[in-house]
Amino acid sequence: MPANKVPDIVVGRLPLYLRALSQMARDGKEITSSQELGGRLGISSAQIRKDLSQFGEFGKQGTGYNINFLMEQLKRILKVDRVWDIVLVGAGDLGTAVANYRGFVDRGFRITAIYDNDPAKAGQPVGQFLIRGTGNLTEEIRTQKIKVAMLAVPASEAQEVSEKLVKAGIEAIMCYAPTSLFVPDNVRVQYIDPVLHLQHMTYYLPE
Amino acid sequence: MPANKVPDIVVGRLPLYLRALSQMARDGKEITSSQELGGRLGISSAQIRKDLSQFGEFGKQGTGYNINFLMEQLKRILKVDRVWDIVLVGAGDLGTAVANYRGFVDRGFRITAIYDNDPAKAGQPVGQFLIRGTGNLTEEIRTQKIKVAMLAVPASEAQEVSEKLVKAGIEAIMCYAPTSLFVPDNVRVQYIDPVLHLQHMTYYLPE
Numbered sequence: 001m002p003a004n005k006v007p008d009i010v011v012g013r014l015p016l017y018l019r020a021l022s023q024m025a026r027d028g029k030e031i032t033s034s035q036e037l038g039g040r041l042g043i044s045s046a047q048i049r050k051d052l053s054q055f056g057e058f059g060k061q062g063t064g065y066n067i068n069f070l071m072e073q074l075k076r077i078l079k080v081d082r083v084w085d086i087v088l089v090g091a092g093d094l095g096t097a098v099a100n101y102r103g104f105v106d107r108g109f110r111i112t113a114i115y116d117n118d119p120a121k122a123g124q125p126v127g128q129f130l131i132r133g134t135g136n137l138t139e140e141i142r143t144q145k146i147k148v149a150m151l152a153v154p155a156s157e158a159q160e161v162s163e164k165l166v167k168a169g170i171e172a173i174m175c176y177a178p179t180s181l182f183v184p185d186n187v188r189v190q191y192i193d194p195v196l197h198l199q200h201m202t203y204y205l206p207e
Numbered sequence: 208m209p210a211n212k213v214p215d216i217v218v219g220r221l222p223l224y225l226r227a228l229s230q231m232a233r234d235g236k237e238i239t240s241s242q243e244l245g246g247r248l249g250i251s252s253a254q255i256r257k258d259l260s261q262f263g264e265f266g267k268q269g270t271g272y273n274i275n276f277l278m279e280q281l282k283r284i285l286k287v288d289r290v291w292d293i294v295l296v297g298a299g300d301l302g303t304a305v306a307n308y309r310g311f312v313d314r315g316f317r318i319t320a321i322y323d324n325d326p327a328k329a330g331q332p333v334g335q336f337l338i339r340g341t342g343n344l345t346e347e348i349r350t351q352k353i354k355v356a357m358l359a360v361p362a363s364e365a366q367e368v369s370e371k372l373v374k375a376g377i378e379a380i381m382c383y384a385p386t387s388l389f390v391p392d393n394v395r396v397q398y399i400d401p402v403l404h405l406q407h408m409t410y411y412l413p414e
């Protein structure tokens with residue numbers, strides 16, 4: 001598989017395709033086309049065909065895509081044909097909302113622990129979890145060989161926490177803090193910052 | 208200004224530049240370079256210079272960028288040299304976390320109301336707000352000429368709510384629900400779905 005050759009922007013669209021296909025499958029559909037998929041996502045059908053062609057032949061000219069088959073292929077490519085354990089650091093409002101979110105597990109992820117550095121919070125329940133102190137965070141994550149973390153701490157603490165996570169062997173960090181992390185090249189970071197999205201849209205609004 | 212000619216992907220990077228520059232300014236820096244900015248963001252300096260050149264001349268060869276000046280220009284381009292009123296729909300865990308987030312106002316946004324369709328929640332406090340019922344949502348938003356909304360409702364309700372928002376004159380929707388909205392062409396939608404980001408990263412993780 002030409003894993004390292006596919007542009008990152010193409011990789012980033014695959015989860016969108018998978019999500020739209022899952023929605024179609026839930027609606028009882030069995031077959032779709034790049035036109036229909038593109039219509040749902042605001043992406044051209046040519047772009048979708050080109051993106052998918054980087055990974056193989058998933059549909060036949062004129063007959064479209066078998067939705068379940070294409071979903072299975074995308075899950076395999078994105079490595080979510082398994083379930084990844086995640087640790088969540090930060091048990092404030094946002095961390096609590098993330099911990100209670102039930103949309104992870106059927107899309108390849110399972111939160112296994114939630115940490116907070118506030119000693120007063122240690123042992124308190126959040127959803128189905130008891131908050132853990134960060135004292136043994138590095139050792140606990142390393143022992144469990146967890147590779148994925150979500151960071152819901154204030155921006156001022158995010159860098160320090162990310163360094164502990166990297167030391168623990170974490171290779172993928174989803175960062176909710178509105179800041180840029182400095183991490184080694186082998187560690188991926190994705191950011192969720194609602195203001196970036198809002199500012200992206202106001203550009204287009206009339207004065 | 209060539210507002211409609213700039214590729215959307217370039218527009219999407221401007222908020223990132225603005226955020227990194229704001230961080231530098233808070234750290235007391237006055238001048239930066241495309242190299243330094245790129246180093247913080249994992250974007251090449253050539254890309255940054257090319258992106259910025261679409262909007263004008265913001266730095267001099269060899270002397271770099273004046274951080275405050277470039278921030279002012281980016282704020283003007285992104286139209287966040289003002290404060291936009293936002294309504295938030297959905298007062299569950301996530302809506303509550305968003306309502307309590309204090310990082311909006313100094314970046315161009317102010318939540319002015321939070322709505323929930325659960326009658327039991329109407330009148331309850333969330334942060335500094337009292338939750339409003341959705342009965343008069345369309346009229347209230349239209350009267351106040353609000354253009355920006357955030358959607359923190361379940362996926363199953365998102366489309367219906369978005370149609371009310373569009374009817375109310377909303378032109379920019381930030382959607383936290385893991386679904387794709389169908390909206391008219393004049394309405395922009397940005398999605399925040401943590402699973403999309405997680406799946407984007409697992410692609411790169413070792414088996």
